[in-house]
Amino acid sequence: LLSECFNLHDFEAIARRTMKKGAWGYYSSAADDEITLRENHSAYHRIWFRPQILVDVANIDLSTTMLGTKVDAPFYVTATALGKLGHPEGEVLLTRAARSHNIIQMIPTLASCSFDELVDARQGDQVQWLQLYVNKDRDITKRIVQTAERRGCKGLFITVDAPQLGRREKDMRLKFTDSGSNVQKGTKTDNTQGAARAISSFIDPSLSWADIPWFQSITKMPIILKGVQRVEDVLRAVEAGVQGVVLSNHGGRQLDFARSGIEILAETMPVLRQHGLDKKIDVFVDGGVRRGTDIIKAMCLGAKGVGIGRPFLYAMSTYGQAGVERVMQLLKDEMEMNMRLIGCAKIEDLHPGLLDTRGLFVHSNSTPVDSLSHITYDPLVVPSQ
Template identity: 65%
Template sequence: MKILSLEEVAKHNTKDDIWIIIHGKVYDLTQFLPEHPGGQKIILRYAGQDATAAFDPIHPIDIIAKYLPPEVCMGAVDEAALANVEKVETEEDKRIRLARENMPRLEEMYNTYDFETVAKQVLRGDAWAYYSSGADDEISVRENHNAFHRIWLRPRVMVDVAKVDMSTTMLGTRVSMPLYITATALGKLGHPDGEKVLTRAAGKKNIIQMIPTLASCSFDEIVDAKLPDQTQWLQLYVNSDRNVTKKIVTYAESRGVKGLFITADAPQLGRREKDMRQKYSQEAPDELSDSDIPRNEGAARAISTFIDPSLSWADIPWFRSITKMPIIIKGIQTAEDAVIAAKCGCQGVVLSNHGGRQLDFAPSSIEILAEVMEALKKEGLDQGFEVYIDGGIKRGSDIFKALALGAKGVGIGRPALVSHF
């Protein structure tokens, strides 16, 4: 491979002639620039420079080989020269460094609220905006947890609790507790190892990790990081190209994934205004006019343009024809749809409003759980059909409430993300 100097790369720094460096290789992105789903601005910001630090939190390492032709790779740069480039500490870098230096010890953080407080201080602004944002006025985000506050316990006493076994089975897998790590995108915004951190944690504690479609790490990186007997599920955003979808599903099954969770509540990702403001908070480069910047999208929408808005119940037989994995519909928000899923031959549902990130004023999962279980029982569909919930789970008592109302288990997303920084 041709070795290029940093000086040569730096010459290609305009909209009509743009090279960038990613992991030591130089790419000519001139033709790709207008097609970049994340917009032109971020590429232009790193014109003629090393863009690895901006690339890694958003993209899995194998995405370049998948979507860019080999001829756009112009060569490589001298790694020693690249390492000697002086790193300038920005104001945000300084803020984060000081926050990390004063971060409390792990044993001093007792609950998810503590982790959220620290995460807000030590994560970059764009990372916190993406992780914490919800749709529109974020009513559903707040109500997801507030709804648990309206459910009271009826403690029974004089019961032998000297030995408590929290283990259970979920889709046939024996796990240590009725809890799984649900799919969340862009794990590297919080940690350089991204979703692999959660893989290792799940394996260590014998709980299940759901692999996200929009992970920062590649699918293979996440699967390769698991223990030999560790179970993983796949969360699927259905691609408009069904051949792509089939390839993803069959490959996941070949790698040992034990459950297919089809996300049904996101024909287009929601308006997450906190995320949108963060993405376009800075001025555009001089050569990119302000009118060229789409201001109605954030990082979430930028990385999700492939999602098929035509997905419907009529597609379930096709999914059943391409896989033997249990099929679970993720994003159910009414009892009626839970019944339809069971009648379509699915093995379960996840009651979820996408963490309040899709449709604001969608009901919290815990609020509809009882009526879903009642509707399934009334139709004779409750046996062998597993109901999970996610959204708003902050404490063990929240998990207990979900189980008491009929859930098989619960998924946590944000709490896992904000605890792996």
């Protein structure tokens, strides 16, 4: 039963047992030995809290502002491709769930639903961003960006960590065939090498810093580089005049042995502060977030928001929109309780002093005990779909 899913790991365990194997293979796979996939999550285990006491925590306020939008919690639905692999209705369910929790959805270039469907599903003053894979044909890219702006998207997140597809062996082995996706028209697909390869051949590997002014000339949306992995590039992004970066390694799906977003965040924010640049650029982070405490840690370190991908896909694939909403609620509940326990009533009051990060930069190859490839919850509850 949905009400018996007590945390995000439960959804993953059920998804693994019940999803079609090609879909599970595509969503869950990561590059090479999946070391970065696991590190994304375990890095959070190397950060501890230093709670402060005797603070009035009767009322906890999780609301915050991301790129000018007031949201009810500091996490957003990040872009993930091929939603219809998991559920016949696809990403539109994420749009509706995001609405009900007043959080932002990032629309993926490679969504199964069409861009129009996802924008049309928006309600009231709901806010969406666009995630962009840059097409070799820049006219197509320009059209996508300008359509997004015209249709009300409030941020352009350009993916910069994928000049070539990472090698996801689970996905390749399961030889998924790409039916029902909304891949860019006119693109030839190769369905024999897994889902990711089938849909990615249009992406331009020549994308470089020199292209940023062109993007700035074709849109007024804030531009955010998604997939930044070192502080030097954050500084370069400030210089280039973009509004933000997402510290991300693409959920471990691209370069194996890329460091976790949370570690890069801990490296980045002190340097930005030291140079007085922390107000000049908004820093987001994603990858491996499974607990409210993970989100709190990222916000303490100075993130403006935290992206979550796979957990929403697993919840959508097993329980549809209700599952996604439950995941969002669980995260909010975990955040509220743990904010109280560390002695902080508001997101803006979170600060690095609430954390002990001494162990963060000390890497070990231990596997997280709670989840990912090592879940042993028994007996498993079979979802009623």
